[in-house]
Amino acid sequence: MSVLSIEDLTYTYPNTQACALDNVSLNIEEGEFVLITGATGAGKTTLCRCMLGLIPHFFGGEMSGNVVILGNNTLDTQPSRLAAKVGMVFQNPEDQLIAMSVEEELAFGPENLGLPRDEIDKRIDEALNLVKINELRDRSPYELSSGQQQKVAIAAILAMRPEILILDEPTSMINPKSAVEIIEFLNALNKEEGVTTIITEHRLDSLVAFVDKIVILDRGTIWETGSPQEILSSDELLGIGISVPRIVQLANHMRKAGYKIESLPLTIEEAASIFRRL
């Protein structure tokens, strides 16, 4: 079942000439884990804003085409009406942190859903544990490092238990080990709870092994959509600014040198076992 359908979407921000998205069409099925990547300025963030209806309701500008999310056409749905079902983690955590303590920050979403107090407490504990930030509970979000703020922003969205998660470069400022843990956690949430997950990222190393589909954006258009195996074997990705994981680059390099590599390694273990057999 399709949970998000984008048809012929073209969008231009107010007071600009060039369009940020040009005739983009994309379909996402329930339970899919989708990675959207592309060079800076390719339109990743703009596309996320369209999914939630922040474009056009909040940003204005000129939009044509349709975005239908969970059966709602964004043109006639206010983003706030989607908040209970679609959670979005913004690129810059400062854009979404509002409370005076991390605990209050995490309570804000569930309180607005009208949940009872004990359920709210349960969700706060759960979210703090999931992102491993228990020790930040009483700190002010504003005095945290940007990576810690990003973790708080993710936890705040998880406390809402959305059906669809949209994360715009959610780990860009987070230290590598925690970033891997968060990606692994998102993968578990996706595989076990079936939460449809849409993530934009530059750092692909730990993501490619988990996602069902990769969407490559290039200057506002969809350059290609496909499985990690299909997409990552292309030579041209580096040229359009995509940070192809180095184990994949290495495998592509070996293919060119005449080594027979049937499927690309997406994890270190796969790479070691493939190269050992050569």
Next chain:
Amino acid sequence: MPYISVSDLHFSYPNYTHALQGVDLDIDLGEFIAIMGENGAGKTTLVKHFNGLLKPQTGNVIVDGADTRKVTVAQLSKNVGYVFQNPLYQLFSETVGKELELGLRSMNFSDQEKKDRIDEVLIALGIERFRDRHPLMLSEGERKSVAIASVLVMDPKVLIVDEPTLALDLLEKKRLSNVLTRLHGEGRSIILVTHDVDFAFDHSERIVTMSRGKILADGPKEDVVNDNTLFDKAGLVEPQLFQLLKHFELSGVHTSDFSVKSVFQDIVKHTKKGEG
């Protein structure tokens, strides 16, 4: 004598004690050093002491022979330039050209000297075409170059770049890499604060890892990466191709070049084709 010398440095913020808990570190001119570690480890707090934005609460920071408590940030700006993680924190002017003039205002240069310096830096970074553009209208990567330029006009001996690759795509990273390599080649020290392990290993010679206000490891990158526990404790993940080589070189990885080309040669040695 090291150019920057930090001894027993402690620092606490009003609501957060122990941001730094006894840091000792020496940095020489001409070094390319990466400071890495988990969020909140104290990396930025530490480097802000190098240009006097923060003053030691206990312990000492000596830069070019002077105690940073006794010199102003303006005086130190000729020694140490600091490029913020978010370029928006340091770009204030309507045009890139004016932004660069701002840094020179406090220095005693003639108009001609100012112009020459600005020209030189814009050309060196390949951003002359942005001279009359508004910094806010540039892309993230372009803004990063402008932020570096605004610090470079003061010709500092040491350049600190805080998370410079954040939000940069591969092509922008390549340009940044060229700029840093060039500045290092001119004899400057480059201090890279980063989570980007591949970028750190591609460029730096020495790696310092931090956790909870302390230095965990400090040494040549090949030593630091081979010490498993220290890397993990600092919240880092080893470069992918290092992890791969570990599967083949069980006695320890003896290279510190984790580029695709170099590791390709290493792996070929371990394949049957390579042996034959």
